[in-house]
Amino acid sequence: MPPWTEDLEGELHEHVVSSRALRGNPLGDPHERPLWVYTPPGYGDGAAYPTIYVIQGYCGTISMWRNRTPFRRTFPELVDALFARGDVAPALVVYVDAWTGYGGSQFLDSPAIGKYHTYLCEDVVAWVDDHYRTVAHRDGRAITGKSSGGYGAMVTAMLRPDLFGAFATHAGDALFEASYASSFPLLARRLRDDFGGSYDAFLRYFRDAEVPLLHELDELLIETYGYAAAYSSDEDGTVHVPFDPATGSLVPDVWERWLAWDPVRMAAGHADALRSMRGIWIDAGRQDEYYLDHGASAFHRALRDVDVPADRIHFELFDGTHARIEYRYPMAIEWLTGRLTRENR
Template sequence: MKGVLETREVHSPALENNPLGDPARRRLTVYLPPGYAEGTQRYAVVYFLHAFGNGGGSWTNASGFSPSVPDRLDALITQGAIPPVIGVFPDAWTKLGGSQWVNSDAIGRYRDYLVKDIVGFVDKTFRTQPRASSRAVVGHSSGGYGALVMGRYHPEIFSLVGAHAPDSYFEYSYMPDLPKAATALMKAGGVEAWVTELRQRAVATKVRGDDFPVINILAMAAAYSPKKGEPLNLELPFEQHNAKLRLDVWNRWLVHDPVRFVPKFMDSFRKLKTVYLDAGTRDEFNLRWGTRMVADDLKAGGVDVAHEEFEDGHSGVSYRFERSLSVLVPLLARD
């Protein structure tokens, strides 16, 4: 790597006293491009949002054969494919596996954590160009969802959004997991009992593959249908004894679906320079279709959109960041 990765610790007022008791002090990885230490230049910044089930440290975990995302960013810069930028890799891991990068009464204020605490820290600590036109936010899966959330609420912070296979069209992406979660929760004796079993199993051996649909649904319920006083302060979108869909709760989820909120917040998305979207044609969570719907709505609303599909599935596609960075980074404003 020609650039440098630095690790800092950031205290987040937004995460103080969060409902899950997760730490308010978080490790932050920052990529500084070649020549940063020797110069006085200020740089545009790309914020990378990790997927559900990952933390900030996952960005630097190279597979052995494939480079990490910071390595890919560094290669693009050193090859002259994109201008030098600072890369920021915040951590939003929670005891439920993720936050969806939203503010939730059951999880914590992770949207505020990013736009207030992390962006503020980065602008004070590094030589950035502290303006929306010089910031991009990108992510994959739940991180891609988070990038769209930032476009919805914070075009004054980010002017460019890149969403790889973002959680979208919940009927296709989440609904298939609902009966799987209902089965596991009924067998365990409820939400809290199942989570206790999961944590014990994760320490004693490992998390199983069939645990993912359950923790995924619990985390999404915490993000989309929090309710104080319920187990884990979340309300499930189905009856636990027979898995019947609870339409009142499910409709609360749908409010958070990009397929629903993008058209309603088109004025915010029109303030962006460009939105980059992609998904694999074999995406196991059917995110190809929701991504297409979002792209169509954005285009119809007059937003500049780069939408692509590629022959692959949902996981192991970090190479696609090379494509989104190649599209977005040259559009970032520089002095």
């Protein structure tokens, strides 16, 4: 692979979208956001195209899609190579920016972070439909992501089946007792030893540090606080973490608020939405460090429990960890595009 940018057969268009939903958000984050739209070879033929929305994992920024790992293509290059083959149903691919001052939002509306679910579903989708030739119907849209992006894909499809008719989740956050709770004692130890058992003291350090995130646990500490801001914040913006920072023990009422947002547990209450999907792709590495292989298996079982037809599900555990799995994303995109309507082409 070349060590520099490859020329694309399609085109990657860079835009800025002004979001009404994010204007005046609690963290003071920008309401104007970058948005990339990939158009495949042949887009100038005048037809309408299905759209795949791509959302990122926690602490992801849109510019990181261009990060190059030695001897591997970037994700935009992988997408272009997929559609340049000529044997894959063409689609637009939309790269969404959802960075926040906490590193992420879980793509939910939160009084502590902002209305990122509304931003994605109302502002971004409407902008793309207004500016590109899309199949502007839920059966012409899919959403996909990894990790927190995979979580966002699951939850967004469950909450807005009127907008999205298919989704893919790569090692998406699920089965919270396995993927989240196992880290709480370790985080409490860092808070106890260095911040007097106070999350507020850590947040002051995080905001004031000249070089933040120097300790190996600091990124996970701010990430977990961001999850709490998404899952368990009050209407006045107060954030409640699900464990006692001084001891590591669970706080039952807060933990229940987190569990209510676990896709595994949400599935039963959104059975109709899940059964309406044209396709659901679930995968994860068998050696995932955050046990999201168990989350993928549990979510797959939850789908079968609510009678999602087996022929609409692709479920796979592969040899791999949580990292360096970008080669999986085009597989899911190819599978999804084959399930989205192309009646207007």
